[in-house]
Every structure is written in structure tokens, then in C-alpha cells.
Amino acid sequence: MNPFEYQRAEDVATAVATVSGNENAAFLGGGTNLVDHLKLGVATPNLLVDVSGLPLDRVESLPDGGLRIGAAVRNSDAAADPRIRRDYPMLAEALLSGASAQVRNLATMGGNLLQRTRCVYFQDVTTPCNKRVPGSGCSALRGYHRYHAILGASEHCVAVHPSDLAVALVALDAVVQVSGPDGDRAVPVTDLYRLPGDAPERDTVLERGELITAIDLPVLPMAARSGYRKVRDRASYAFALVSVAAAVDLFDNGTIRDVRIAFGGVAHKPWRAYRAEDALRGRPTTAEAFDDAANAELRDARPLRDNVFKLRMARGALVAALQHLTGADR
């Protein structure tokens, strides 16, 4: 492991100034991804600024009735929060489906959002990877890629974003509060993540030194009827092959008034399924309507040699999630 200095951040402004002024500095949250990258040589900072102890560790009500989750709140505390469980169950379920209890007790909300892909080539410094070393090539394109993207990928990178939390947040239209060297800004989570294009080394639109300080959840009554469904190689403690976050609002006659859908495990970013949503508004809660929604979203999917199965898996996960939320599976 390369040597580095460690600093405990005194406040947000100082931490931002320190990291923005040193291109080899990095923020440290719970460390559950970054410390692994230090060991693997994937990350080689010369300075870590520990932001996990900043007073960003509360879940607070916003004046409009929404909820603000501090970036240093631990994943386990957010998942146990009674307001999140009641008003945004898909969010609690997404958090609880991620990692293990021991990891969730360490991992921060901000750190969860900024974790890096688990693509095996990204994590193996002996192999080419455009995300780790721009221009070196993509080993996954013709290599081991059953976990990889079926939507929005490029010839430069087919990695997927690993966060379950982020999938729920894009479905909920959540917004991250960001402090940076040029001041504060709010970034919708749907705009936070990038598709790889020809610059897969950039996961997000955040600039050097910008720090996520909070996640704001808007008022969304339909989120009370929401859930997160994750499909993986084993029942627990594994990353998603495919996941679905969904919320449904029904008219009195049982047809769909509104719906929120996002996929995980299918793209370089958590994938908000706007086409599927459009296809469902005004439709009855039938298997046919759910299937049409899956078709609409997956029309442009481009699976790789060894992940064609994700098409059926994404379709099945979406239909099952919607059937569960609308009671059609009872």
C-alpha cells in the first residue's frame, strides 16, 4: 500500500478546501470500499481526509415534509429509521439488501453513493481497464462480463454501478446536497451519475473536492407503496445481477395513476426507467401491461456475449416487483 497521511476533517469547508487543493487527496467515509482499493492499489492517494466524523449524521424533516439524510449517517441507521421505513420502504429495502450488517454499520450514505464498480478488471491492476487507466482498453468487453451492462454502455466501458441505495434514490427523485470549492449546489441523483461514453474514469458529475453533505428525499406519497427487488447469485451478501426499485399509485378503479421504476445492475449508472413508467400510466395492473413496460425499457438493450440472461431477468424482476406492489401476486 502506498504511504499516505491521515487527517480528521474539522468541518465541511476545510475538508473541501483541502481535497480540492490536492489532486492526490481523497475523502474517507466508512472506508469499506476505499480501504479495499488502497490494498489493491486501485487508489493511491497521498492524503485521506476523514469526513465520517463530521456532524452530518442526522436524519431530519425538511420544511416541505421531505426528509434530509446526512451524508455521514451509517447505512444501518438509515435503514432502521422509522420515517424511512414508513414513507420510503424501497429505500430501507435497498439499503438492507446491500453488503452485510457489519459493513452497513460502517458504510456512510455519501460513501455508498460514491463507491466504485466491482468489475473484476477495474479491481485488478494487472489488467487493462479504461476506468482505472484511461486509454488502456476494456478487458470486460470480451472477458468475464456476466455482471456487466446491457444498457447505455460504450466500447470503452461496460461496467455497472454497484449501489443499491442509488437505484432507490433515482426512483424517488432524490437530490444530493454538495459542497465544493465554488460553493454549494443541489444535484438530482438522476443527474449525478454518468454513462461511460469515452470517459469511463468519471463515475459522476462531481468535480474534484466536491463533497456530498446530504441526501434530500422529496415528498412522494406513492413511495409508501414501494419496494426493492434484487436478483443475485446467492440469497444475501452479493451484488445485484439485476435489481428493481418501484413505487405505484393506483386510481380507485385499479388502473395505474403514476409509477416510479429504476433498475440496478444493468448500466454504468442507476437506470431510471422513464419509458416503462410512460408505458404504464393509465394501464390496468395486468401481466400484459407490466410486460409491455419491460419491452419499452429494454428495447434498446445491447447485452454482451455472456449476459443475455439479464434481459429476461430484468423483465422478470420488473413484472414480479409490480405484481407484488399491486397485489396481483396474491
Place this chain on the structure above:
Amino acid sequence: MDAEITLHVDGTARHVTVDARTTLLDALRERLGVMAPKKGCDHGQCGSCTVLLNDRRVITCLVLAVAHDGARIVTAEGLAQDDHLHPVQQAFIDHDGFQCGYCTPGQICSAVGMLKEAEAGWPSAVSDLAAAEVRLSPAEIRERMSGNLCRCGAYAGIVAAIQQAAR
């Protein structure tokens, strides 16, 4: 970069100088000789390095020691009171909750932390989120203990042990 830190390990204050790169696991094992937490994968995938850090179960292989100056740590070695095993330890013996024993200190610390979480009403991925109280069914125990792998496959005994300890 070296830093002087104090760790309160199993009830004893321990002062140690660590390089910033030292994980909490390596500080405990290599610097302080506390061998209960085990190094399995060293990448956060097996749970054998689990301890209670300020009363919460955590893995120690992906944690920097320097970030936890002043922390209270309880390892499997520190759970017994005098000559009396912790109820979770006794339950693992009663139900053959291990074979080779390498994952056991992590399993036991994890179970102790898990029982506290369940008592506090924390849900798991298989819980009804609306329920205020947690009933530790075998399915709940399996999900909540999924961060601890046992390559001998003693899972049946581990689940039974934790059910006993939960009563």
C-alpha cells in the same frame, strides 16, 4: 505517517503507534497480539474479523486503526465474564456451531451484535418493515448472519445456537 492511538480492547486501554496504513485488524493482531479476530479474506467478504466497535458489530479489515483512536473494542476473547462464558459462546458449544473454529470468533461477535440490533427493532432484508418488533426466525437469523461465512458449513448449528441465545 505514524500516529499514536489508544484502543480500549476487551476492557484494557492499549496505546500503540501505528502507520496510517494499518487496518484495525492488523493493529489488533500484529501490534497488540489480540488474536481473536481472524484474517480470512482481508477484503470485507467473509466476516471472520468481526468485533464489536463501540457496541456495534463491524469488520476490522477495511477500517483504518488511525481513524478509531479512543474506540471501545470487544473481541470474542472479551465476551466472557470471569469464568462464565457469554450465552452466545455457550450456545455455540451446545449446538456444535463450528467445526475448524476459524470463523467462530467472528461468528460469535456478529451474533452478539445481531441480537442487540434485533432487540432495538432493526429490520433486515427479510423483515416486515412495518413491524416494530423483530421475531428471530431461522430465516431472519440466516439473513442477519449472512456477512459471516463458514467454509466448514456449520450453518445449521450456528442458526440453532443463535436461536437458543435469543431466548
